[in-house]
Structures are given as structure tokens and as C-alpha cells.
Amino acid sequence: MLLYKQKKSHGGGKGGGNRFLISITVLGSAGPIRFVVNEKELVAAVIETALKSYAREGRLPILGSDLNSFLLYCPIAGTEALSPWETIGSVGVRNFMLYKKPKMENDAAIVDEKQRIERKGNGSWKSWFNKSLNLKISSH
The missing domain is CATH 1.20.5 (Single alpha-helices involved in coiled-coils or other helix-helix interfaces)
Incomplete structure (x- = not known):
């Protein structure tokens, strides 16, 4: 008698939606950070994940962990920063740039x-x- 494992469906699970690989380039860093996100995740959550991943890898320059002091841009979509409350999948691209907000x-x-x-x-x-x-x- 053979036992079969059932495949978990990605669509009906936590949060729903498709998952895809994104690439975030940090200004001044050696290379992009890549990780998988759900298309319905908020931009603020993606920035937080990117900062945690950046720190975990020990990259330089040291950025800190305050997600409110960073902006996520999509170089292809335009010059405006993405709103922290929009979903990452609404942009329709997978490459982003992370900038530190200028100090006022x-x-x-x-x-x-x-x-x-x-x-x-x-x-x-x-x-x-x-x-x-x-x-x-x-x-x-």
C-alpha cells in the first residue's frame, strides 16, 4: 500500500494570492536582496522583511530597523515612492529600490x-x- 502526500494549495492558505520572487536593491549595497512575497502583502511589510533580511546577512552600510525612515521605489513604474498601504502585487513588477528618507x-x-x-x-x-x-x- 502506497501513501501519497497531498500538495498544499497556495491560493487557499494564509493571505491567499500568488507568491513571487522580488528583488530589492539598497542604495550603496553590494547587491540586491531577493525573497518570496505574497502579491497581497503591503509595501510596509515588504520593507520590514527587506530590512530584517539585510541585517541578518550583515550587509553594509548599516541601515537600521525603522521601516518609517525608508521608501520603496519601482524604477520602471515612475519616480513616485510606493505608498506603504498599497499591495506589492498592484505595481506589476518585481524589481524595486530601497532608499533612506532624507533627514529634515x-x-x-x-x-x-x-x-x-x-x-x-x-x-x-x-x-x-x-x-x-x-x-x-x-x-x-
Whole structure:
């Protein structure tokens, strides 16, 4: 008597939908991260999975684990970042790019930093110029 294993159906299980392999390229990393997702998974869940996989593999640069500070783009679909609440299968592509959101600073801090750099730059330039003159003028 032979025993047969029944195949599990992917469509009727947890979450339903088709599963497919996606590739996420992280800016500054050596290569893409690849893993299988359900087409009905939210973009936020995909970003979280990508960050966990990236950290587990010990990749550089270190990104952190806060999924709210990252954006997922589809280079083929356009220049807008994907909404964290849309499904990953709604885009219709399998290659994505993961970017860290730019840090927002207040305007006063930016102005203070620029002024500090200008003051330091002018002083160091003048001192370099004076030193170079002193070296060229030598008494015999």
C-alpha cells in the first residue's frame, strides 16, 4: 500500500494570492536582496522583511530597523515612492529600490552650520595663505 502526500494549495492558505520572487536593491549595497512575497502583502511589510533580511546577512552600510525612515521605489513604474498601504502585487513588477528618507532639518540649524563653515573656511584659507608667503620669503 502506497501513501501519497497531498500538495498544499497556495491560493487557499494564509493571505491567499500568488507568491513571487522580488528583488530589492539598497542604495550603496553590494547587491540586491531577493525573497518570496505574497502579491497581497503591503509595501510596509515588504520593507520590514527587506530590512530584517539585510541585517541578518550583515550587509553594509548599516541601515537600521525603522521601516518609517525608508521608501520603496519601482524604477520602471515612475519616480513616485510606493505608498506603504498599497499591495506589492498592484505595481506589476518585481524589481524595486530601497532608499533612506532624507533627514529634515530646520532652517535655523542649516543657516548656523553654513555660517560656521564660512567663518572657519575664511580663517583657514587666510592662515594657509600667510603661511605660504612666510615660507617663500626667506632671509639669507
